[in-house]
């Protein structure tokens with residue numbers, strides 16, 4: 037994938053290499069829970085299974101991660117954050133992720149995932165713990 041001129045999938049407006057690419061490609065540490073959340077969204081959007089597993093807390097990390105090839109992640113809206121700053125040890129991020137199911141039709145079914153995710157910071161590294169789904173679907 038030629039990412040140099042592409043805007044980051046997380047919707048920050050920055051180029052991928054200057055945004056989530058720093059974490060996905062370079063292995064740098066996301067400074068905040070929100071930055072990690074954005075980078076994990078980008079991980080889903082780009083199907084970076086390795087990054088998603090690496091940023092998952094070992095206590096809740098699945099052995100296998102199935103990514104649905106038909107799910108096209110279109111947009112991320114951060115709704116709110118609680119703690120999760122550089123000096124915090126935990127935090128939550130509420131977000132809405134918009135997707136389209138590429139079912140072979142011109143339009144495809146659209147939906148959204150509304151989730152509040154929990155993160156913890158261990159050894160200076162933010163990790164995803166789990167998420168409560170408020171709604172999924174249309």
Ligand SMILES: [Zn+2]
Nearest residue numbers: 044046055056
């Ligand atoms: Zn980004």
